[in-house]
Amino acid sequence: MLSGVQERLTERLGPLKAWLFPPQVYLQLEDQAITAMALEGRRIVWLERVPLPIGLCENGEPIRTDSLGDLLGDLFVERGYAGARVVAVLPAVASQMRLVQWPDGRWPEDPERMLQLNEAQLGLKIALQYLDLHLVDLPQEPPTSLVVTVPSSTLDRWIEVFTLAQLSLDRMEAAKPCICRGILPLELPADDTAPTVVLQVEPQRCSLMVMENGIPSYERRLPGAGQADQLVADLRRWRQFWGALRSADPAGLQLLLHGSALRDEAHAAELAGAVGCSWQLLDPLAQGWLVDVSPDYGPHPEGHSLALLWGLAAAEVMA
Numbered sequence: 001m002l003s004g005v006q007e008r009l010t011e012r013l014g015p016l017k018a019w020l021f022p023p024q025v026y027l028q029l030e031d032q033a034i035t036a037m038a039l040e041g042r043r044i045v046w047l048e049r050v051p052l053p054i055g056l057c058e059n060g061e062p063i064r065t066d067s068l069g070d071l072l073g074d075l076f077v078e079r080g081y082a083g084a085r086v087v088a089v090l091p092a093v094a095s096q097m098r099l100v101q102w103p104d105g106r107w108p109e110d111p112e113r114m115l116q117l118n119e120a121q122l123g124l125k126i127a128l129q130y131l132d133l134h135l136v137d138l139p140q141e142p143p144t145s146l147v148v149t150v151p152s153s154t155l156d157r158w159i160e161v162f163t164l165a166q167l168s169l170d171r172m173e174a175a176k177p178c179i180c181r182g183i184l185p186l187e188l189p190a191d192d193t194a195p196t197v198v199l200q201v202e203p204q205r206c207s208l209m210v211m212e213n214g215i216p217s218y219e220r221r222l223p224g225a226g227q228a229d230q231l232v233a234d235l236r237r238w239r240q241f242w243g244a245l246r247s248a249d250p251a252g253l254q255l256l257l258h259g260s261a262l263r264d265e266a267h268a269a270e271l272a273g274a275v276g277c278s279w280q281l282l283d284p285l286a287q288g289w290l291v292d293v294s295p296d297y298g299p300h301p302e303g304h305s306l307a308l309l310w311g312l313a314a315a316e317v318m319a
Contacts, residue, residue, distance in 0.1 A: 037313070257280070257281055281303075
């Protein structure tokens with residue numbers, strides 16, 4: 001009798017608990033797929049990569065917001081996360097990053113106005129008036145800020161998607177700052193002057209970012225893993241460019257690799273060989289930062305494809 005009462009109480013209180021304390025889900029948004037992750041502490045209790053039909057999302061921006069909203073809404077209901085709070089990381093292609101050293105050795109009173117006056121020097125693909133602009137002031141001399149831009153239309157369309165899916169969007173982050181947070185617990189070489197190169201390997205396009213003294217200083221888009229020969233050739237050209245730019249031996253670089261199209265360690269070693277440096281997989285599961293106890297819903301994402309989701313969740317998990 002008592003067990004029956006407890007079961008009925010659980011059934012009735014479950015929806016109330018979900019309403020009062022909605023679950024939080026981390027989403028990695030891409031053109032080809034969306035990866036969802038829910039945590040209990042460091043334990044992954046839901047992990048799923050859902051392929052997207054061609055044409056739903058292009059260059060990081062939703063094209064069919066209604067279809068994408070329906071897909072996400074149905075997915076969250078089926079997995080028991082209806083009404084969840086969402087924290088999402090945008091596709092790498094959706095944002096641009098620039099490192100800006102302010103003139104005259106001091107912070108400007110109106111940094112956004114200063115950027116507008118010198119917009120041509122930033123080399124942005126979209127005019128600033130059409131971009132959502134974020135500045136991260138860095139603790140170094142001369143005064144320096146990291147400029148991160150996202151097209152306003154891209155943000156508006158993703159917000160529309162989550163509204164149609166009846167999900168509460170807490171925040172969206174650009175990929176580059178997210179991955180910077182994700183590598184903080186990693187034990188990198190003691191030589192702080194040795195640049196760290198982060199290579200995200202995806203099917204359609206890859207993204208390369210250089211970090212110097214823990215600060216992102218350079219980014220470049222490369223061919224996707226589907227264009228294997230072109231990707232290797234472009235990595236070799238970049239190695240020559242970087243060596244000439246910094247007058248340094250690229251062998252001193254440390255390469256961190258992650259991404260859904262990274263096949264195995266042999267693939268990672270091949271890409272690192274094109275750069276000519278040591279390498280390491282950025283894998284939150286292998287590092288023990290996260291523990292996967294989630295059920296399998298189709299093909300299960302591998303650890304090296306979770307680096308961005310880890311960076312999204314790291315601040316809360318490690319608090």
